[in-house]
Amino acid sequence: MVKIKLEGIEKIFGKKSNPFYALKDISFEIKSSSFFGILGASGAGKTTLMRIIAGLETPSAGKVYFDNRIVSADGKDIVPVEERNVGMVFQNWALYPHLSNYENIAFPLKVLHWSSADIRARIVELSDILGIKEILDKRPGQTSGGQQQRVALARALSKNPSLLLLDEPFSNLDANTKNDARSLVINIQKKLGVTTVIVSHDPSDIFSLAEEVAVISSGKLIQTGTPSDLYDRPLNIKVATTLGEMNLINGYIELKSGIMNLELTGISKIILKSDYGKEQSKAVKIGIRPEDLALTTEGKDLKATEEADTSSKGEWIKLGELKTDVSNYSQGSFLVSTIYGVNKSRLNIISREAIPSGKSVTIYARRDRIKIFDGETGDYIPILEKALLA
Amino acid sequence: MKNNTFILKARKSLKYIILSVVAALWFIPVYALVVDGLKTTIGVLTTPVLIPSTFTFSAMETVGSALFGPILNSIAYVLPVAIISTFFGAMAAYYFYKVTSFINTTIFTIISIATFIPYQIALVPLIKLTVSIGIYDSTYGLIFAFLIFYLPTGALLMSIFLAVLPKTTLESARVDGAGDFTIFRRIVIPLSFPGMISTFIFILIETWNNFFIPLVLISSANKRTAIVALESYTGGYGTLYNDSFAAAFLSSIVPLIIFIILGRYFIRGLVAFGTGSKG
Numbered sequence: 001m002v003k004i005k006l007e008g009i010e011k012i013f014g015k016k017s018n019p020f021y022a023l024k025d026i027s028f029e030i031k032s033s034s035f036f037g038i039l040g041a042s043g044a045g046k047t048t049l050m051r052i053i054a055g056l057e058t059p060s061a062g063k064v065y066f067d068n069r070i071v072s073a074d075g076k077d078i079v080p081v082e083e084r085n086v087g088m089v090f091q092n093w094a095l096y097p098h099l100s101n102y103e104n105i106a107f108p109l110k111v112l113h114w115s116s117a118d119i120r121a122r123i124v125e126l127s128d129i130l131g132i133k134e135i136l137d138k139r140p141g142q143t144s145g146g147q148q149q150r151v152a153l154a155r156a157l158s159k160n161p162s163l164l165l166l167d168e169p170f171s172n173l174d175a176n177t178k179n180d181a182r183s184l185v186i187n188i189q190k191k192l193g194v195t196t197v198i199v200s201h202d203p204s205d206i207f208s209l210a211e212e213v214a215v216i217s218s219g220k221l222i223q224t225g226t227p228s229d230l231y232d233r234p235l236n237i238k239v240a241t242t243l244g245e246m247n248l249i250n251g252y253i254e255l256k257s258g259i260m261n262l263e264l265t266g267i268s269k270i271i272l273k274s275d276y277g278k279e280q281s282k283a284v285k286i287g288i289r290p291e292d293l294a295l296t297t298e299g300k301d302l303k304a305t306e307e308a309d310t311s312s313k314g315e316w317i318k319l320g321e322l323k324t325d326v327s328n329y330s331q332g333s334f335l336v337s338t339i340y341g342v343n344k345s346r347l348n349i350i351s352r353e354a355i356p357s358g359k360s361v362t363i364y365a366r367r368d369r370i371k372i373f374d375g376e377t378g379d380y381i382p383i384l385e386k387a388l389l390a
Numbered sequence: 391m392k393n394n395t396f397i398l399k400a401r402k403s404l405k406y407i408i409l410s411v412v413a414a415l416w417f418i419p420v421y422a423l424v425v426d427g428l429k430t431t432i433g434v435l436t437t438p439v440l441i442p443s444t445f446t447f448s449a450m451e452t453v454g455s456a457l458f459g460p461i462l463n464s465i466a467y468v469l470p471v472a473i474i475s476t477f478f479g480a481m482a483a484y485y486f487y488k489v490t491s492f493i494n495t496t497i498f499t500i501i502s503i504a505t506f507i508p509y510q511i512a513l514v515p516l517i518k519l520t521v522s523i524g525i526y527d528s529t530y531g532l533i534f535a536f537l538i539f540y541l542p543t544g545a546l547l548m549s550i551f552l553a554v555l556p557k558t559t560l561e562s563a564r565v566d567g568a569g570d571f572t573i574f575r576r577i578v579i580p581l582s583f584p585g586m587i588s589t590f591i592f593i594l595i596e597t598w599n600n601f602f603i604p605l606v607l608i609s610s611a612n613k614r615t616a617i618v619a620l621e622s623y624t625g626g627y628g629t630l631y632n633d634s635f636a637a638a639f640l641s642s643i644v645p646l647i648i649f650i651i652l653g654r655y656f657i658r659g660l661v662a663f664g665t666g667s668k669g
Contacts, residue, residue: 056561081564088565094558098580108566108578159567 001195002066002085002162004030004053010064011048011219022048026062026221028214035186037210037227039242042201045219047091047167050199054088054165057080066163084163087156087194091147091168095140102136106336108159126154129188144284146177153185157192164189168199170205181206203243207231215239237285237378240371246287247347249340253372253383254281260383262286262372266341266362268320275384283375290335292369293349294317295361302364316364322347324361327354338363394454420639420646427453427636434632448630450640453623457640459612460619463599465644467615471540472535472594476586479544480552484578486545487552488560488570498549501542509539513606520607527609540593547592551585552617554579587655595645616641 011023023045031034040046051057053064054134055077063073087108095104102123109119127133128146130150133301135143140151156164166185186209189196198209205215207227214224215238223235226318234240237248254261260274264286294316296302302316322338325346329335336351347363355361371376372381418440424440426434433444486498515570516535517526525531555578563573604615620641622635649656 054565057563082567082569083565086565088562089561092558094556094562096559096563096577096581099606107563107568111414111567317582368541 001033001193003032004036004163004195004197004249005063005065006049006053007063007065009049009052011045011052011057012060013265014045021219023052023059023219026167026216028221028224030195030197031212032067033195035189035196035198035209035211036063037213038199038216039206039213040216041202041242044216045203046199046216048273049216050165050167050197053163053197054086055079055084066340071111076312077228085159085161086163087159087161088165089149089152089156089167089169091171093140093146093152093172095152095155097140100137100139101132101143101147104140104151105136105154105158108155108230111310112159122158123154126158129191130184145173146181149173149181150184153188157188157194161194164194164196168200169198170200171202176238185209197356203227206243215242217242233380233382234371235380236285237373240287240380242374244289245348246289246371247293249286249288249345249347250375251284251286252281253284255279255383256281261320262384264319266345267322267347268318270317270319272367272384285373285375285378285380287371287373288365288369290348290350292366294348294364295336295338295349295351296364297355297359297361299362302362317367317370319363319365321362324355324359325357327351327357329354336361391565405626423639423642426588426632427639429632429635431630431632434561434635449630449636453633454640455637457616457619460614460616461641461644463529463613464616466529467536467604468594468598468644469482470533470599471536472590474537475544475593476548476590477544479589480544480548480578480582480586481548481574482541483548483552484570484574486549487555501545505542505546510602512538515584517606526607527613529613531607532604535607536597536600540597542598544589544593547589548582548585551582553588555581584655587652591649591652591656594648598645608628616644643644 003090006029007025007027012019014020016102026049038046039047048057052059052072055071057074058077059072060117064071066079066084069079071077071084083137096107099107105123105126106119109122122131123136127136131151132147132150132154135147135151140148143151149172153169167353169185170181173181181254182205189209198205200206212224212229213227213230215222215230217238223239228237231243234243237246237381240246249264249267252261252263252265254263255274255276256279258273258275260271260272260276262270264270294302299321302318322340325337327334327336328389329365334351334354336349336355338347338349339345340347342385349363367384370384372383373379374381422439426439427449428442428445428447429437430444430446430448437443444635482501486494516538520526520531520534544586559581560573560577563577568576601617601618601621604618605621608614620634620637623629623637
């Protein structure tokens with residue numbers, strides 16, 4: 001399968017006098033046969049990037065390599081899209097409405113002049129794997145969203161592409177179908193070993209599928225790495241919030257002779273031991289994911305409650321007492337929203353049970369999961385990684 | 391509730407009443423042509439236009455044999471013009487749809503403006519041109535002249551129909567390895583077929599009914615087109631009204647038949663025009 005390399009990719013839309021940089025200086029590599037994710041908010045430029053890889057869009061500057069072959073360079077397509085041997089699943093699937101599902105899947109093969117016997121054999125094979133045998137004679141308009149998606153996937157895979165591109169392929173599916181589709185995609189990718197790139201704004205797509213991920217924001221590449229790397233050690237606030245929900249608390253940090261004062265404005269002050277080195281004091285943002293917070297009611301100690309047992313090692317720090325606001329149900333647990341500070345900011349906590357509004361709760365946070373970001377630049381400061389409770 | 395259903399019913403019947411009135415308005419001329427074309431020379435002069443009286447095929451027969459040649463002449467240039475303009479118009483429209491560049495936009499704007507220029511102003515150079523390339527007074531000359539005026543129309547109409555095709559469908563065909571011609575043949579034509587039929591009918595009727603261009607480009611009597619031949623029935627010294635009614639009916643029968651056969655596509659095309667939905 002093919003290895004993809006991007007080198008200084010830039011894409012400019014609009015007039016020369018008023019250029020809009022959709023992508024700026026993007027370079028990374030996608031290993032052969034790997035499953036790669038491109039994550040970003042809508043408008044970040046991730047679809048443009050995928051279209052450049054596919055050959056549907058020409059980079060204004062920079063080079064795209066398929067293995068060691070340059071396929072587009074500096075405003076020119078050297079290998080056009082139809083010769084790149086790429087399979088693509090579009091966000092709206094883009095099936096041909098006037099053709100049956102069978103003919104849809106056969107289309108790329110007919111273009112390649114396969115014999116009809118070979119086409120039939122290939123479609124039988126694919127429809128077996130994808131479970132779409134019964135709907136082959138129907139038209140896309142007569143089949144459900146999940147089935148259409150599988151037809152689109154079969155069409156993308158039918159010609160044995162060396163690269164499979166998935167553009168937000170699950171965003172039009174309901175939650176249950178989504179999981180089926182994800183497991184189907186990951187299994188088929190492992191089976192065929194085709195290099196696969198998925199573009200998504202949904203971190204759960206990335207966590208369930210991708211081995212490596214690139215986070216893109218405002219046309220710039222921010223960080224690449226494995227999804228769990230990025231989740232645990234995000235380069236900045238942008239990456240952290242793109243990968244999942246995170247509470248951001250304004251605060252202040254003061255490090256002096258091995259003792260660190262961490263103030264979470266409106267919540268509490270924590271004192272820690274740290275050998276982080278240089279003395280400093282600055283405004284910071286403190287990021288804590290909802291699952292790294294726990295709460296107890298009626299002033300109970302966390303160790304006495306269930307919450308502490310289920311959570312993995314690591315110390316819990318008591319943050320303070322807050323008033324609850326609303327509890328939202330989300331997939332087996334509750335997201336309890338508490339209010340703090342003069343601005344009535346929200347702190348969201350994952351809890352096993354719903355807590356009535358207006359109740360006073362004690363908040364705990366996992367020490368090793370608290371993330372400190374620079375208050376101005378938003379960059380991650382690994383200051384807490386070696387800190388210990390004083 | 392009762393009141394509501396009454397209003398709904400009234401609305402529905404009002405719709406049908408209006409439709410019937412409009413249909414009748416459209417039908418009256420055709421009806422008059424048929425009824426009066428079937429009258430005798432005396433009958434057509436002595437009875438009101440819309441009331442049938444004497445019944446004879448004589449006018450239809452004499453006119454029919456005289457118009458047979460001109461009708462064939464018309465078909466000979468009208469069909470190629472309509473087919474070629476629609477097909478190449480669709481190709482041009484596909485290109486304009488696919489590639490958006492400054493040059494393309496400029497060319498497209500020129501085409502759009504060109505379709506609104508009255509063709510009469512270009513007739514003298516056109517005659518000179520056809521004479522110099524040796525196709526004056528021939529079917530080829532007519533086809534050539536009409537293509538000049540109706541290829542842009544075809545491109546303009548087809549680009550309106552193509553605009554409703556989802557771009558991702560064409561892109562996905564490119565990803566699937568198809569080149570431009572395959573995409574045009576296997577995706578664009580089938581998906582815009584109702585639009586192509588509408589364009590075809592529109593150009594066919596326009597060229598069939600055109601009087602001026604064949605009048606100046608054709609000089610031999612045996613190469614006259616149906617509409618030019620029809621003019622000879624409004625004589626300078628007196629008119630045989632039954633003959634001219636019959637002639638008008640017979641000369642419009644070809645577009646009428648084509649419209650009846652392909653009309654449902656034409657309407658689908660119009661619907662696509664109005665709503666922007668896929669035909």
